[in-house]
Amino acid sequence: MSAATVKRPSGTAAIASLGLAILFVLSLFVGVGDMPLGRLLSDADALELLLVSRLPRTLAAILAGAGLAIAGLIMQTLARNRYVEPSTAGTAQSAELGILLATLLWPSASLALKSLAAGAAALLGTSVFLMTAHRLPPTQPFLVPLFGLVYGGVIGAAVTFIGWQADLLQYLAVWTNGDFSGVLRGRYELLWIGALMVAVAWFIADRLTIMTLGRDASVGLGLDYARMMQLGLLIVSIVSALGVVVVGMIPFVGLVVPNIVSRLMGDNLRGTLPVVALSGAALVLGCDILGRLIRYPYEIPVGTVMGVVGGFLFLWLLFRRPSHA
Amino acid sequence: MIRIENVSFRHGPTNILHDISLTIPKGGITALVGPNGAGKSSLLSLISRLQTLQEGSITIDGLPVDTTPNRQLAKVIAILRQDSIVASRLRVHELVGFGRFPHGRGRLTEEDRAIVGQSLQQFDLADLADRFIETLSGGQRQRALVAMAFCQGTDYLLLDEPLNNLDMYYARELMRSLRAIADEKGKTIVIVLHDINQAGAYADRIVAMKDGRLIADGAPAELLNTDILESVFGFRMPVEVVDGKPVALHFR
Numbered sequence: 342m343s344a345a346t347v348k349r350p351s352g353t354a355a356i357a358s359l360g361l362a363i364l365f366v367l368s369l370f371v372g373v374g375d376m377p378l379g380r381l382l383s384d385a386d387a388l389e390l391l392l393v394s395r396l397p398r399t400l401a402a403i404l405a406g407a408g409l410a411i412a413g414l415i416m417q418t419l420a421r422n423r424y425v426e427p428s429t430a431g432t433a434q435s436a437e438l439g440i441l442l443a444t445l446l447w448p449s450a451s452l453a454l455k456s457l458a459a460g461a462a463a464l465l466g467t468s469v470f471l472m473t474a475h476r477l478p479p480t481q482p483f484l485v486p487l488f489g490l491v492y493g494g495v496i497g498a499a500v501t502f503i504g505w506q507a508d509l510l511q512y513l514a515v516w517t518n519g520d521f522s523g524v525l526r527g528r529y530e531l532l533w534i535g536a537l538m539v540a541v542a543w544f545i546a547d548r549l550t551i552m553t554l555g556r557d558a559s560v561g562l563g564l565d566y567a568r569m570m571q572l573g574l575l576i577v578s579i580v581s582a583l584g585v586v587v588v589g590m591i592p593f594v595g596l597v598v599p600n601i602v603s604r605l606m607g608d609n610l611r612g613t614l615p616v617v618a619l620s621g622a623a624l625v626l627g628c629d630i631l632g633r634l635i636r637y638p639y640e641i642p643v644g645t646v647m648g649v650v651g652g653f654l655f656l657w658l659l660f661r662r663p664s665h666a
Numbered sequence: 667m668i669r670i671e672n673v674s675f676r677h678g679p680t681n682i683l684h685d686i687s688l689t690i691p692k693g694g695i696t697a698l699v700g701p702n703g704a705g706k707s708s709l710l711s712l713i714s715r716l717q718t719l720q721e722g723s724i725t726i727d728g729l730p731v732d733t734t735p736n737r738q739l740a741k742v743i744a745i746l747r748q749d750s751i752v753a754s755r756l757r758v759h760e761l762v763g764f765g766r767f768p769h770g771r772g773r774l775t776e777e778d779r780a781i782v783g784q785s786l787q788q789f790d791l792a793d794l795a796d797r798f799i800e801t802l803s804g805g806q807r808q809r810a811l812v813a814m815a816f817c818q819g820t821d822y823l824l825l826d827e828p829l830n831n832l833d834m835y836y837a838r839e840l841m842r843s844l845r846a847i848a849d850e851k852g853k854t855i856v857i858v859l860h861d862i863n864q865a866g867a868y869a870d871r872i873v874a875m876k877d878g879r880l881i882a883d884g885a886p887a888e889l890l891n892t893d894i895l896e897s898v899f900g901f902r903m904p905v906e907v908v909d910g911k912p913v914a915l916h917f918r
């Protein structure tokens with residue numbers, strides 16, 4: 342990598358924006374259903390397809406991707422461990438449990454209310470994870486993600502068990518495997534709340550960076566560590582719950598994107614946070630486009646594509662030595 | 667002025683500090699010495715409100731450390747902990763810049779940048795400013811952390827073993843910098859030192875701790891004395907006068 346592009350955050354941000362813009366345009370024109378550019382303005386059906394389906398789907402992928410990448414970044418900050426993210430540490434599974442219970446106990450509840458239940462459950466589940474994570478010995482950093490996997494696995498198993506008992510397994514598949522094919526106008530707008538959370542995260546970027554220095558350094562610099570912890574938890578929970586409810590769980594985004602950006606640019610979040618959000622959006626949108634193309638005219642859900650792409654990215658991260666810029 | 671009154675501190679069943687009372691006037695360097703486990707770091711943690719006060723009271727310029735808002739204290743006192751680890755990938759100038767956080771709570775102003783520049787200069791870090799902390803040597807990292815604490819611009823500076831990892835050259839440089847900061851800017855510096863001769867050469871006052879108690883307190887000339895040092899460290903060392911200053915031959 343050239344030192345020039347890496348040293349200037351604005352340069353990297355520009356590259357990420359450009360990539361996202363290209364994918365955005367591509368996404369509007371890829372998929373089942375013809376949409377020739379020339380006929381767009383004259384053909385009412387094509388325009389309708391664009392506004393009702395393609396544009397909402399594209400926006401949903403961007404919002405979900407940016408939100409999940411930021412949620413992963415914040416989770417890593419709060420846990421002070423680079424190898425955790427909402428989908429591997431119980432947050433997403435707790436959100437599933439929340440929405441499952443809401444669906445069981447109150448079937449007629451609106452999507453917004455179910456999201457609220459998912460959010461509350463995610464908050465609870467993540468708090469328990471973090472409280473435990475902070476008690477684990479810091480000399481063994483891999484205990485934290487390991488504990489997260491077990492913890493998430495246990496909650497996930499409970500979700501499956503309840504879903505199976507209640508005959509709701511087909512619903513579960515919707516939440517546990519991310520898929521944008523069902524996104525239409527009017528069915529994804531809750532995700533904009535996630536965009537709001539990303540904005541909040543950017544606003545508190547300096548504080549989050551200080552938090553990575555640990556509790557003592559934070560307190561020494563006059564930060565209300567407990568309050569920041571709560572705020573971070575809230576952001577992670579809201580973003581993850583919305584993701585699960587609206588499109589379903591998408592793995593690896595929150596793990597690989599912040600790690601790659603950290604390798605390239607460091608951890609000063611004031612500069613890197615926008616790049617993390619843009620790259621997360623581009624990665625998820627890219628995987629969704631890939632899912633539409635691989636078995637055209639059939640679709641592969643984005644959660645599945647990301648499982649493969651993200652998995653390879655993660656392995657690459659693990660095996661490539663960190664570069665010391 | 668830092669006023670410590672009847673402070674005791676315990677971790678579970680073990681008493682770590684016993685009824686400590688100590689007044690540190692404004693200005694000058696106070697060195698805190700004592701064997702491992704004496705309670706020096708614990709005392710500094712209590713003064714800098716990193717540990718919650720259990721018994722007794724501590725005030726800094728009249729501000730009680732347990733009830734004064736954290737934000738306000740961050741502009742009055744800065745601490746360098748003994749075991750600071752920087753796990754995140756930050757560049758030296760970024761880390762030092764976070765020392766300014768208590769003042770603007772966010773973006774650095776021109777004035778902040780000037781102070782960051784000064785701090786980098788003061789601790790000979792200008793050439794390393796763009797390096798990631800993780801790529802520095804132990805001593806370079808230690809200097810970056812001291813610079814960050816200094817950059818906070820507080821009247822009171824607590825440094826827990828800042829000479830860790832420093833070579834002779836930089837240990838001397840750091841002590842001279844601290845002396846200059848205390849003399850020219852009127853800062854109050856409390857520093858934990860294991861090298862009794864550094865304390866003798868640069869501090870205005872030496873406070874010795876052992877087993878959670880204060881056992882000696884005085885100017886270097888009084889404290890560097892074979893009997894007193896034996897009561898603190900548990901072995902006899904000759905003390906010679908060189909150039910009018912006492913030097914403990916602890917290595918003999």
Ligand SMILES: Nc1ncnc2c1ncn2[C@@H]1O[C@H](COP(=O)(O)OP(=O)(O)OP(=O)(O)O)[C@@H](O)[C@H]1O
Pocket residue numbers: 677680682700701702703704705706707708709748
């Ligand atoms: N978290 C803890 N739990 C139990 N005991 C502790 C804890 N932290 C410190 N102690 C004990 O408190 C005593 C004082 O520790 P402290 O770190 O203040 O000593 P110190 O004078 O700074 O020593 P050193 O020169 O080794 O840094 C020690 O006996 C230590 O074992």
Ligand SMILES: [Mg+2]
Pocket residue numbers: 706707708748826
């Ligand atoms: Mg100590």
